[in-house]
Amino acid sequence: MGLTVSELTDMIQAVGKVIEDNKAFLTELDSAIGDADHGINMAKGFHAVKEKLPTLADADAGTVLKTVGMTLVSTVGGASGPLYGTAFLRAGMKIGNKEELLAVDLDLGLVAALEGIKQRGRAEPGDKTIVDALQPAVMALKESLNAGKTATEALGAAVTAAEDGVEYTKGIIARKGRASYLGERSLGHQDPGATSTYLMLRTMQEFLARRT
């Protein structure tokens, strides 16, 4: 795919914009089974990222990702801050000082992000969290790449898997995060974090698709 650092930066900005656009929606989802702040938290974080990215014009891909992670960690708070922060941090650490990203980096980065989130949050699939969108997405991506698909195609498969994952969260009882306090009352509601993960992946895919 050959994504330059400048394109990576643009992609992250696009992700930020989608989060901003969905601030009310994500907050609404969180108000049903959480504390009504997921959109607010995430938008605040990506607002800080937006201010930060221009200062990284000369940085490598790993540094950009790690800085995004640090920025999220230090501005978002709540559960999503450490989780998404760790995700970007780990992706950045894995990818390292590259100037251009290939399909394999996408795979490596997302795998590292997923592992980071699972380690930080101790959630497993079925707990009604980010993991329920991200893990199937990562698996779908890997499978597609193994089957010889392009990065854009593979990410398309990941997006579909994430969307299914979001749908799946409606039917399960939360076992991690605030929603878990609701017990059975969490049934029927889609998970806000899984939803933001889906939105982020979809934006990345659209970005790649636009560019090809």
Place this chain on the structure above:
Amino acid sequence: MGLTVSELTDMIQAVGKVIEDNKAFLTELDSAIGDADHGINMAKGFHAVKEKLPTLADADAGTVLKTVGMTLVSTVGGASGPLYGTAFLRAGMKIGNKEELLAVDLDLGLVAALEGIKQRGRAEPGDKTIVDALQPAVMALKESLNAGKTATEALGAAVTAAEDGVEYTKGIIARKGRASYLGERSLGHQDPGATSTYLMLRTMQEFLARRT
């Protein structure tokens, strides 16, 4: 008129019943320009009076009235407790140990009551208080009696004067009591205390009229 102590007692009970029946109405009036408790306060007081009166079967008129006054003072609280309490106390003190009340006693008693209220509350006519109903009533009663009317007739004149007094309170700004804090906003509302005075006088008049 020749009112026996037992009839006096019945009359007071009738007054209590009217207050009880108008509890919500008086409270409503007080909520417009006061603190929404005049009916509650008065009803509580007359409820205590109702329990107390049967213990006074053998007492004289003065004792009955003083006991009613003491009971009101010690159960009503607020502004109306000391005011109406003092009124009954003073009436009882003035009338003394009579076994039967005549028209002149009605006059003496009401004058003493008015004086007691004015002394206790330091209100003058035009302050939008009980005094605006009671003072014209007392004057009308005296005039009627001087003109040779019966007690029932004279009390009828007093009731009309009290009713006019209540009406009059709608057009004036309160200068005493809680309503005074409202300044001009007290305009247009009738005074709760003047209203309860009118109700009490009307009940007394109806009681006398029924009996003749």
Place this chain on the structure above:
Amino acid sequence: MKKLINLPEQVVEDMLEGMVAAYPEYIRLVPELNIVVRKDAPMKGQVGLVSGGGSGHEPTHGGFVGKGMLTAACAGDVFTSPTPDQILAAIKEVDGGAGVLLVVKNYTGDIMNFEMAAELAEAEGIETASVVVNDDVAVEDSLYTQGRRGIAGTVFVHKIAGAKAQAGGTLDEVKEVAEKVIANVRSMGMALTPCIVPAAGKPTFTLAEDEIEIGMGIHGEPGTHREKIRTADEITEHLTKKVLEDLPFAEGDEVAVMINGLGATPLMELFVINKKVAKMLGERKISVVRTYVGEYMTSLEMAGASVTLLKLDQELKELLAAPADTPGFKQF
């Protein structure tokens, strides 16, 4: 009306029993009479301090009974003055031979009931004196009217007169310092929502979702006027200016500040108000000696707040700084 109560007629008794159950080391209850008395009262040779009024202003009054503040508090029904016999009983409970000061808020009902109680006490040979608190600048002050209401500034009277009594002041001295506080304290409040007297079951006024009531009393009485809601800074500026201009407070003055919540206002909002008050005082070179932020003089579940300023001299400063140990007001 949604309240955590049992029968409305029983709410004052329930509350008082719950209060003494919570603080047996501070207070005791005189059964039937709804009087909260300091555990160790009467204190021989010490001036007793009795206050009271309608219930619904908690922690006022019962919560301020204890060392360095009130010796007894009489609880009337919700928003209704206590009765003379109640007050008389409280006077007798606390009389340690040095006389009793009655701290009364300037409401017709309170004035008359305390006055009758004082007459009864006199008849029984107990010396009493009274002071009347009237700190609410929202109400016009006039000789021809009832005058101003007593609101949150009353807490400073309790604190400072209480410290003076605790320090062994005579009845005259305690009364004098209470009057000094009254002469130097000013308050004004505003409400976001009305409150509901349990026995009435509905609010005395209603406010639209974007309306606030300025200068209302602590009994659900409507205020001076109604306006659209503005920012906390704007509202605070309005209240504080009225308070400042009234005494007036001037450059170089030393003051105590009380930001009082009316019942349903989160501490968060009271602190937001205090930030603005502190700024305004700083700009005017008025120095803040002590600040109290919290619920001191409430009005059931009313949302809103009042701002109180007390101008201090050396004596008031020292008495305000004295320790107090009561359920609702503690100071080392």
Place this chain on the structure above:
Amino acid sequence: MKKLINLPEQVVEDMLEGMVAAYPEYIRLVPELNIVVRKDAPMKGQVGLVSGGGSGHEPTHGGFVGKGMLTAACAGDVFTSPTPDQILAAIKEVDGGAGVLLVVKNYTGDIMNFEMAAELAEAEGIETASVVVNDDVAVEDSLYTQGRRGIAGTVFVHKIAGAKAQAGGTLDEVKEVAEKVIANVRSMGMALTPCIVPAAGKPTFTLAEDEIEIGMGIHGEPGTHREKIRTADEITEHLTKKVLEDLPFAEGDEVAVMINGLGATPLMELFVINKKVAKMLGERKISVVRTYVGEYMTSLEMAGASVTLLKLDQELKELLAAPADTPGFKQF
């Protein structure tokens, strides 16, 4: 939404500035970082106690910074955990060489942010330990879930661990006694009304005029179920029974009681609740050593209350009785 605030995005800063303006003799603010630190921190050789969490629970957490309780508190946005860099900065502010105990409430966000901060502190050579408070019996306790929430019982952890640190306990000792409190404290709450996060502008749930929410959290999270309002005695009985059965508390136990208001509940109603709790404990021959009634762990302007019981042994009794002097919790 009707609130006494300025910009929603600025409410936490405004609040903290108003708080330190009110209590300069107790606390200072670390600018930009929203950390409230005890005026005289770091105390050489004394274990530091850092807590924090989302804002909107005032006086928790900043109000409990002072002698005998917290050394620093990190304020997150409303109902949002503070961030690791904030917490790390607080740890550094209070580290007096004896290590720092982090008191965390059991929420995913808090846990992760404090954990990351602890990792960062370790990297900088500062010894930390953590305890996680999970007193809310409304939530089912299970190994496979997040477990229970930390609510009002946290205040007892602050008080008792704070007393131990103040008394010179080592990090291990302070941690151990904090864990003892956690093992012995249980709470449960209910709401009459929801609350509104300023930035969200609307409540997370709505309740009909005759409905209450049982077992809700302190962040506007819906509770275990909804029911028709009942009398205060019936509601209190339900909550207290759940709390009693959970530990379980038994005849002969000595306990501390906290009746906590959630923000908009008048003290009057909290005392009504306490009357019933005291009665229930008396019937079960559980003796009440101390009672705290007031707003300790709030949820913005939510109306409602929680009941907390802490089973005491000799050590906990002594530490609970130790003096504490903070803006929001004072005890002689």
